[in-house]
Amino acid sequence: MKIAFISAHSCPVGDLGTRDTGGMSVYIRELARELGKKGHIIDIYTRVHDPVDPRMEDLSAGVRLIHLKAGKLTKIQKMDVYFSLPEFTFNLDNYWKDNGLEYDIVFTHYWMSALVGKYFWQTRHIPYITMYHTLGAVKNAIGIGEDEPALRIASERETIQDCRSIIVATEREKQDLLRYYNAAEGKIDVVPCGVNMELFKPVEKMTARQKLGMADEKILLFVGRIDPLKGIDKLIQTMPLLKKYWNLRLVVVGGDEDSRAELEKLKKLSNELNIQDSVDFRGLVKQEQLPYYYSAADVCVVPSYYESFGLVPLEALACGTPVVATDVGDLRNIIKTGETGCIVADNSPEKLAESIFFLLSQSSLDTEYKFSIRASVSKWDWTNIAEKIAQEMKLVLDSRLVSVA
Ligand code: UDP
Numbered sequence: 001m002k003i004a005f006i007s008a009h010s011c012p013v014g015d016l017g018t019r020d021t022g023g024m025s026v027y028i029r030e031l032a033r034e035l036g037k038k039g040h041i042i043d044i045y046t047r048v049h050d051p052v053d054p055r056m057e058d059l060s061a062g063v064r065l066i067h068l069k070a071g072k073l074t075k076i077q078k079m080d081v082y083f084s085l086p087e088f089t090f091n092l093d094n095y096w097k098d099n100g101l102e103y104d105i106v107f108t109h110y111w112m113s114a115l116v117g118k119y120f121w122q123t124r125h126i127p128y129i130t131m132y133h134t135l136g137a138v139k140n141a142i143g144i145g146e147d148e149p150a151l152r153i154a155s156e157r158e159t160i161q162d163c164r165s166i167i168v169a170t171e172r173e174k175q176d177l178l179r180y181y182n183a184a185e186g187k188i189d190v191v192p193c194g195v196n197m198e199l200f201k202p203v204e205k206m207t208a209r210q211k212l213g214m215a216d217e218k219i220l221l222f223v224g225r226i227d228p229l230k231g232i233d234k235l236i237q238t239m240p241l242l243k244k245y246w247n248l249r250l251v252v253v254g255g256d257e258d259s260r261a262e263l264e265k266l267k268k269l270s271n272e273l274n275i276q277d278s279v280d281f282r283g284l285v286k287q288e289q290l291p292y293y294y295s296a297a298d299v300c301v302v303p304s305y306y307e308s309f310g311l312v313p314l315e316a317l318a319c320g321t322p323v324v325a326t327d328v329g330d331l332r333n334i335i336k337t338g339e340t341g342c343i344v345a346d347n348s349p350e351k352l353a354e355s356i357f358f359l360l361s362q363s364s365l366d367t368e369y370k371f372s373i374r375a376s377v378s379k380w381d382w383t384n385i386a387e388k389i390a391q392e393m394k395l396v397l398d399s400r401l402v403s404v405a
Helices: 023-037 078-083 085-098 110-124 136-142 150-162 171-181 205-212 232-243 257-272 287-296 311-318 349-361 367-375 382-404
Strands: 002-006 041-047 056-060 063-068 105-109 128-131 165-168 188-190 218-223 248-253 279-283 299-302 323-326 341-344
Touching: 002 023, 002 110, 023 041, 023 056, 023 063, 023 105, 023 311, 023 382, 041 085, 063 085, 078 085, 085 110, 105 110, 105 382, 110 128, 110 150, 128 382, 136 150, 136 171, 150 171, 165 171, 165 382, 171 188, 205 287, 218 232, 218 287, 218 311, 232 248, 232 257, 232 349, 248 287, 257 279, 287 311, 299 311, 299 349, 311 323, 311 367, 323 349, 341 349
Parallel strands: 002 041, 002 105, 041 063, 105 128, 128 165, 165 188, 218 248, 218 299, 248 279, 299 323, 323 341
Antiparallel strands: 056 063
16 A cells, blocks of 8 residues: 555654654654555655755655645644644645655544645545544543643544544543544544564663663653653652652653753652652653663553553563553553553552552562563554554555445
């Protein structure tokens, strides 16, 4: 198949763990690479985020990334991306015409790109499938952080009706689509996200700690965007409950200049609780370095109020590290409580502390146990996930032939 991926809002090769880029970029990059390996042709379209962005670059076999001008040639606010969508769509249309490009199917990511998909369905009759990654109405219902604009929810409603198929990563997200958007059940397909098992592998704990300059103490790890929805404040509040038992350190990975205000709040909270010397904010870390962080940690904690899926827990488990997480995204299917970590009903510091205490009290994990944690997530390897997505695309194309006939 010839597939156009549209990711107008975020560049899949940009930094991860910034305020706005994380799991979705990983998803696009990894899925495209696996589909490319299977012989499909994938062009990923995004806007120019930096004047030095190359027009076109080869990412891997069969996969190209193409930058199109839309608005300023720099990083811009999310809503400014929305207002630059007409220019993005116009430039995309011309790029296809100028280069004689044709696609079987368009796969759009996030609500803004779905609007671009809708345009090409209406003008060229190319079917589009879409993945929203997060849904505005669901975020607003949770009510943590900034409100999502009505414009977003209206755009989601419009494209949910119009697209050929909606990929969601969890059964829970499917229920959200039915409940908040009255989506047609038959067009929703649940395909989980994946993990790169080649990249995320266990490293011997002391080797990892030495590399990262970490001491021989109990280490809790948070990895992700610094966003109020991630519940990092709750994890910081958990620290005083546990510190009386061990020399304990919390390592927080993620966050760039745009996350400064949120980071300042978290640092202030650590000061108020007098644990500032036990919390390390490490900022953005390249994914290639993350296996060291996961392997250095005793427990990875995911105290989120909401996750569309939750890649970080999969990555931690692939590195053999147990995870304590709230019951969000698909985590109840990924983490086996009592075996590979614990699912907690909510992110209250008391509940988090209880589960973390349980895991930290286990005698040091032996190699066999680490590899059993890793083995528990092998079915989420991207190769398997890409196969399922390819099947879904074929179904959409076949049903189109039937409806045309
Ligand atoms: N990540 C990273 N470096 C960082 C912080 C995060 O590479 O400093 C990556 C992490 O490996 C994961 C992704 O960003 O793949 C976050 O995905 P997740 O699904 O956990 O959260 P989302 O960003 O979708 O809310």
